[in-house]
Structure formats: structure tokens, C-alpha cells
Amino acid sequence: MEKSQDFLISLVNELRKMPRETTWLEFKENISEPERIGKYISALSNSATLANKSNGYLIWGIHDENHEIVGTSFKPHLAKKGNQDLESWLMQQ
Template identity: 60%
Template sequence: MTYPQDYLSGLLNELRALPRETEWVEFKHNNDEPQEIGEYISALSNSAALVGKASAYLIWGIEDGTHEILGTTFDPGLKKVGNEELENWLLRLLAPKINFYFHVLVTDKGRVVILEIDRASRHPVQFQGKEYIRVGSYKKS
């Protein structure tokens, strides 16, 4: 799924306007550790379902406390786990299967990557056989 840059810019501004991270929104600067990304997809998807949101978001290139745009070096299209592309690796280890989309937004302050995650439906989403959830801005298994 591809969105126009102006749509992504509006979405980013809306999420940055939140007073803090929520059960369904997480900001990162450059942390691109695949294991953590998988855990966050599970936690954010499950939490979005609990709070009645259609989607959750993991966003790189944003300062956690101030929500200022810093830019990121994370490039999901180039990231690999071993010889496997990140997206395929994540899809293989998430159950049940859910939709998620990496969007890249180029701003005057740097690149921002928005990972849009569908909420869980029917069953909690597991990563590597474990269910994760967000409590406030913290991830728990």
C-alpha cells in the first residue's frame, strides 16, 4: 500500500501532536533491531485492538520526548536478517498473519519511516510464539 507524501506528512504531524507515546504509537530514532521490531509489531497490534484503533504506528526518525523530526538511517527495504529481507522475516515469525506497511517520508529535516500496523482481530498477535502488549508507553510480554 502506497500513500502520497502529503498524506504521510499529515499523518506524521497528527501523531507527533499527541502529548506522548501511547499504547498504539511508538517513536524511535534509529533502533532497527529486527527482534525488537517484531515484538513491537505484536505489542502495538494487540494494544490497538484493545483501545479500539484500526492501526498502530512505529515511527523512526522522531525524538521520543519532544517528537521533533531528527531523521533516520533505518531503511527497511535494505535491512536483512541473515540473508532474508526484514519484511519476509517478520511475516514468517508473526502469527496470526497481519498486514503491516513500511512508508518512507522525506522531510526537510531528514527521512522518516512510518510502520503502519493493522490491529489484531480475533486472536492476539504473537511474535516467535509470544504475545506482547503495550501498557502506556511500555512493551510487555
């Protein structure tokens, strides 16, 4: 189910209000290495489950110390691992 843009903006703004990152919430600016992204997703997913959260979050374009919006040069819809789209590669891993 796809979320509306307004919902996603509201969600990001709520998460930015957290006093710090958690085991189920990470802010990143420009990480783009597929293996590193995969490790973050796995860790966030496991941590969210242990914390009784329905989701874990890895959000690009947010400074991890002050939670300011800084933007990102990472474009996940264009990212690839070898010849495979990043999203497909991550789901297979």
C-alpha cells in the same frame, strides 16, 4: 493500498501532536534489531486492537520525548535478517 506521500506526512504530523507516546504509538530514532522491531510491531498491533484503533504506529526518525523530527539512519527497505528481507522475515514471524 499505498498511501500518498502527502497523506503520510500529514499523518506523521498529526501523530507528533500527541502529548506522549501511547500503547499503540511509538517514536524511535534508530532501532534496527529485527527481533526488537518484531516485538514492537506485535505489541503495537495488540494494543491498537484493544484501544479500538484501526492501526498501531512505529515511526522512525522522531525523538520520543519531544516529538521533534531528528531523522534516522535505519533503512528498512535495505534491512535483512540473515539473508531474508526484514519485511518478509517479520511477516513470517
